[in-house]
Amino acid sequence: MAAFIEVKNLNVDFDGFKVLKDINLTINEGEVIGILGRSGAGKTVLMHVLRGVEEYESISGQVIYHLARCEKCGHIEPPSKTGYECPGCPGEKLLSFDADFIEMAIHDHKRRDITKRIAIMLQRTFALYGDERVITNVVNSLTEIGEQDEEAISKAMELLEKVQLSHRMMHVARDLSGGEKQRVVLARQLVRNPMLLLADEPTGTLDPRTAKIVHDVIERSVKDYNMTMVITSHWSEVVESIADRAIILEDGAIINEGDPCEMAKAFTGMACAIEKKPDIAIGDPIIKVQNLRKKYISVTRGVVNAVSDISFEVRESEIFGLAGVSGAGKTTTSEILMGIVQPTSGEVVTRVGDEWIDMKKPGPECRGRALQYMGILHQEYSLYTHRNIIDNLTESIGIDLPYELAVRKAIITLKTTGFTEEKAKSILSKMPDELSEGERHRVALAQILMKEPNIIVMDEPTGTMDPITKKDVTRSILKAREELGNTFVIVSHDMDFLEEVCDRVALMRNGEIVDIGEPKKVILQLTEAERVEADTD
Numbered sequence: 001m002a003a004f005i006e007v008k009n010l011n012v013d014f015d016g017f018k019v020l021k022d023i024n025l026t027i028n029e030g031e032v033i034g035i036l037g038r039s040g041a042g043k044t045v046l047m048h049v050l051r052g053v054e055e056y057e058s059i060s061g062q063v064i065y066h067l068a069r070c071e072k073c074g075h076i077e078p079p080s081k082t083g084y085e086c087p088g089c090p091g092e093k094l095l096s097f098d099a100d101f102i103e104m105a106i107h108d109h110k111r112r113d114i115t116k117r118i119a120i121m122l123q124r125t126f127a128l129y130g131d132e133r134v135i136t137n138v139v140n141s142l143t144e145i146g147e148q149d150e151e152a153i154s155k156a157m158e159l160l161e162k163v164q165l166s167h168r169m170m171h172v173a174r175d176l177s178g179g180e181k182q183r184v185v186l187a188r189q190l191v192r193n194p195m196l197l198l199a200d201e202p203t204g205t206l207d208p209r210t211a212k213i214v215h216d217v218i219e220r221s222v223k224d225y226n227m228t229m230v231i232t233s234h235w236s237e238v239v240e241s242i243a244d245r246a247i248i249l250e251d252g253a254i255i256n257e258g259d260p261c262e263m264a265k266a267f268t269g270m271a272c273a274i275e276k277k278p279d280i281a282i283g284d285p286i287i288k289v290q291n292l293r294k295k296y297i298s299v300t301r302g303v304v305n306a307v308s309d310i311s312f313e314v315r316e317s318e319i320f321g322l323a324g325v326s327g328a329g330k331t332t333t334s335e336i337l338m339g340i341v342q343p344t345s346g347e348v349v350t351r352v353g354d355e356w357i358d359m360k361k362p363g364p365e366c367r368g369r370a371l372q373y374m375g376i377l378h379q380e381y382s383l384y385t386h387r388n389i390i391d392n393l394t395e396s397i398g399i400d401l402p403y404e405l406a407v408r409k410a411i412i413t414l415k416t417t418g419f420t421e422e423k424a425k426s427i428l429s430k431m432p433d434e435l436s437e438g439e440r441h442r443v444a445l446a447q448i449l450m451k452e453p454n455i456i457v458m459d460e461p462t463g464t465m466d467p468i469t470k471k472d473v474t475r476s477i478l479k480a481r482e483e484l485g486n487t488f489v490i491v492s493h494d495m496d497f498l499e500e501v502c503d504r505v506a507l508m509r510n511g512e513i514v515d516i517g518e519p520k521k522v523i524l525q526l527t528e529a530e531r532v533e534a535d536t537d
Helices: 043-049 111-115 133-142 150-162 178-188 206-224 236-242 260-269 330-337 367-371 388-391 404-415 421-427 435-451 467-484 495-499 520-524 528-536
Strands: 005-015 017-028 031-036 058-069 095-100 118-122 198-200 229-234 245-250 253-258 285-298 302-315 319-323 343-350 355-358 374-377 455-461 487-492 506-507 512-517
Touching: 005 043, 017 043, 017 229, 017 253, 031 043, 031 236, 031 260, 043 118, 043 198, 043 229, 058 111, 095 111, 095 198, 118 178, 133 150, 133 178, 150 178, 150 206, 178 206, 198 206, 206 236, 229 236, 236 260, 245 260, 253 260, 253 487, 260 435, 260 467, 285 330, 285 487, 302 330, 302 487, 302 512, 319 330, 319 495, 319 520, 330 343, 330 455, 330 487, 343 367, 355 367, 374 435, 374 512, 388 404, 404 421, 404 435, 421 467, 435 467, 467 487, 467 495, 487 495, 495 520, 506 520, 512 520
Parallel strands: 031 229, 031 245, 118 198, 198 229, 319 487, 319 506, 374 455, 455 487
Antiparallel strands: 005 017, 005 058, 058 095, 245 253, 285 302, 285 343, 343 355, 506 512
16 A cells, blocks of 8 residues: 555644644555544644644644645545546546655645645544535535535435435434534545545544444445545444554553554453542432323324433432433433423432422522532533633632632642543633643533532533543542542443443432443443443444
């Protein structure tokens, strides 16, 4: 295989902090490279450098694209097309052409011609016209490159078939699931017939079953379009099954490179085992749920029993898990606990001090009083993108403190979520987009802890994380409980995570609780079909 991209001695600094250190990597044409690394290792920055549409103030080294180019129209192809006729200029040959993204100006038209042939999929940015239908989203991409309306509609339908979404073409984009949105994004990217696909945790926020569907579609598209691909993923099986070669990034440097299976094993081995402290004092009940029911009326499905007559208690300082596959009713239950969803019947009460508060009753002396001592971290959390981290942790969430005290409290809280004191100090002035996904997740948890809640509800807290970062999150939850006495209710389909972090787990199936108790024992109650769905979902 011919060398397609050569990265030589690449260094990137942000405010004096090196995020990439002497990166040397050759990517061959048609090759699939997997990148493994914990949160903050530099994976996303490397992907954006390869994409070539952003400018960095402090960057050095070389990122050389070896290409074939038509001198007449500027058409770009991979290096294997050198000597072939240009598809747009009869009689014109494609000539060998090298382009260094570090040396070339970002507005250089030759560089822009190259970046047009590079597709990117990000883990949390769907980049769709939310109010438009799926078919319109793809047609819009086709008309942007000059396709006529009738041809555009026909090609859009073909592309949606390729990404297995022909059954959703008339749906409004905002109403799709996360996995379906990612497949629309891929269809829009395939419009430009890309020669390179950069997939940065494209399924990071998806459940395992949906993630597998998206991975399969991506893999098939790479083969159909003869693309080169670079993919980061916290699913080690993805790198093992898709990649031809893998690298491990650690603290901005490549520390290992080789066979994907060997690299996945080495990376997983970097995560240390975690032991829960046996001497944590679990208190009296702080949440009581009795005969809880929630019914929905669906036009297509009729009456849907999302939650069916469940009862349980959560004790003070306990880490309590709600386990089950997608659709089991666990998220609806957690939303009822937080007063977001009103139950059809049953009782939900939360203890504040020595008083029990009815969560079904609105108002400042009922639900409102309890909610000020509760925090929720959604899977689709968001930080204030135009405020730095210290503002995200104070002013943006209504905490008014003298600056020095705010900084001190922010650092203490960030340390509770797993940051070192040095790292916590270094990120206070940064903007959210300068942090890795895992770091932003921990800042979002710190944002909740800053408000000093008694109860924290977490919805799929490890959905976007690599195995090592999952361990960091587990430690941060255990440490917050140990140091601050928080009570946690954790909703997850990640059975290994629940077994490691929880004191007790309730297993939900079809809206009912089928077992409550010690995590390992309860999780054994999963059926074989549920295990497959939870593990490969």
